Amino acid sequence: MTPSSTSACARIGIAGAGLLGRLLAWQLGRLGHQVTVVDPAPGPAPLFDGQGAAGFTAAGMLSPLAELDAAEPDVAGRGWHSIARWSAISALLADGATATGQDEAPAFTQRGSLMVAHGSDLGAARRVLARVAQPMPGQPAGCSPQALDRPALNALEPSLHGSAGALHAWLLPGEAQIDTVRTLARLQAQAPGVQWRWGETVEDLSPGRWQTRGAEAFDLVIDARGVGARPTWPVRGVRGEVIWLHAPGxxxxxxxxxxxxxxxxxxxxxxxxxxxxxxxxxxxxDRSPVSLRSAVELMAAAHSVLPALAEARILRMDRNLRPALPDHRPRVHHEPGLLRLNGLYRHGWLLAPSVVDEALALMGWPPLPCAATMPTSTPASSPASA
Ligand SMILES: Cc1cc2nc3c(=O)[nH]c(=O)nc-3n(C[C@H](O)[C@H](O)[C@H](O)COP(=O)(O)OP(=O)(O)OC[C@H]3O[C@@H](n4cnc5c(N)ncnc54)[C@H](O)[C@@H]3O)c2cc1C
Structure with a gap:
């Protein structure tokens, strides 16, 4: 049987409990489908060992504008779509966390983001800014970059006060951020009726079937294995490293x-x-631990704009592989009994709701919940071309 909009309850197997797998499981469980998710990880929580889902390692920047430095305009359009979905999804997950007595810390905030440049790097910064300042399809009104003078910057981010005098700054209104670890935990814990099978690998999949410890049949199989979808898809891993700091105050x-x-x-x-x-x-x-060179470069650059980080304590260094297709674009493939989603590359959190909505539409199923996105701060500022 092939599920369609008329199927009240389809049997769905999802290979991969990373970002796409959890978001799909949450939505399909809410729609009343019978969902099974399989992942080689030993359990739902991250181990930060470079082996699990890239979704846990991600910093969670939701930057449709700033990512234009490394992406095509359609990524920005998808990004604005996704921010409106994450806003609504995070609100529902926060309610669920309260109702079930889980940690209630907010997981999504939309206060805009900042781009900053040292005076000596202003030429390179202006090239990025020229690209970012182009109006893009789907961009909400009031979300163009705004140059900030020193008082406006100090009012927004007093912690930047001690940084080098010639720091140039721009506010990107409407951009947001998401706590990736909390959101993945909540999606998994609050996905209605979903069966999670840990420590198991999908060796092979085809329309309506997969092979794990044995062969199993479904109405629909979804391939959300990221880098693990190779060799069926020409996906490659692009290594990324992050540093976690504790910086009270x-x-x-x-x-x-x-x-x-x-x-x-x-x-x-x-x-x-x-x-x-x-x-x-x-x-x-390479999934081995963070290199000295990356650690030094990342921390030195961060310290150069935020000297107060000097006394921060290093909590963790993490690394993972971003799943990238040759054109660096996301792709959704559908044939009867099979959906494949992949290629989220460096903007997976920015793209996932848009990509999932594309897949749901192909199946004739309702989209993810949505909220209106509005820029939330409008400081004293001047046009972007500062
Ligand atoms: C350092 C770093 C920083 C990032 N920062 C950001 C950011 O700030 N903003 C942003 O938008 N994006 C960011 N990303 C990108 C984002 O994390 C990825 O694009 C996203 O996680 C990809 O989602 P996915 O579900 O395709 O893959 P993943 O999240 O990697 O999930 C794939 C899952 O499939 C499972 N799997 C693999 N093989 C099999 C198999 N054979 N059978 C069953 N399951 C299998 C894996 O165990 C994993 O759980 C960052 C990524 C990295 C590495």
Missing amino acids: LGLQRPLRLLHPRHRVYIVPRADDTVLIGASEIESE
């Missing part, structure tokens, strides 16, 4: 991206005085 309110000629470095505040610095991007499928 830092007070950073929104993600901050340093425009630098050599490094793409961002600093992302999370609950519990935690700050993530990310991320390297290396053409390698």
Whole structure:
């Protein structure tokens, strides 16, 4: 049987309990389908050993504009779509966390993000800014970059006060961030009726069937294995490394991206005085621990804009592989009995709801919940071309 919009309850097997797998399981469980998810990880929680889902390692920047530095305009359009979904999904998951007595820390915030550049790097920053400042399809009104003068920057982010005098800054209104670890935990814990099978690998899959410890039949099989979908799809892993810091009192309110000629470095505040610095991007499928070079470069760049990080404590260094297709674009493939989703690359959290909605539409199923997205802060500022 092939499920369609008329199938009240389809038997669905999802290979992979990473970002796409959990988001699909949550939505399909809510729609009343009978969902089974299989993943080689020993359990639902991350081990931060470089082996599990890339979704856990991600810093969770939701940056439709800033990602234009490394992506085509359709990524921005998909990103605005996704931010509206994450806003609604996170609200539902927060309610669920309260109802079930789980940790209630917020997992989604939309205060815009900052791009900053040292005076000596202004030329390189302006090239990025010229690309980011182009209006993009789907961009909500009021979400163009805004140059910030020193008082406006100090008012928004006092923690940047002690940084080098010639720091240039731009606010990207409407951009957001998501706590990846909390969100993946909540999606898994709150997916209605879903059966999770850990420590098991899908060796092979085809329309309506997969092979794990034995062969199993479903109405629909979904391949959400990321890098694990090879060799069926020409997906490769792109290594990325992040540093977790404990920085009490830092007070950073929104993600901050340093425009630098050599490094793409961002600093992302999370609950519990935690700050993530990310991320390297290396053409390698090496899953071994973070290199000294990456650690030094990431932390030195972050310290150059936030000197107060000097006394932060290093909690963890993590690494993983971003699943990338040759054109660096996401892809959804559908044939009767089979859906494949992959290629989320470096913007997986930014793209996942849009990609999942594309897959749901192909099946004739309702989309993810949605909220209106609005830029949330409009400081005294001037046009982007500062
Ligand atoms: C360092 C780093 C920083 C990042 N930062 C951001 C960011 O700030 N913003 C953003 O939008 N994106 C970011 N990303 C990208 C994002 O994490 C990925 O694009 C996203 O996680 C891909 O989702 P996925 O579900 O396809 O793969 P994954 O999340 O990797 O999940 C794949 C799952 O499939 C499972 N699997 C593998 N093989 C099999 C098999 N044979 N059988 C069953 N299961 C299998 C794996 O165990 C895993 O659980 C970052 C990534 C990295 C590495």
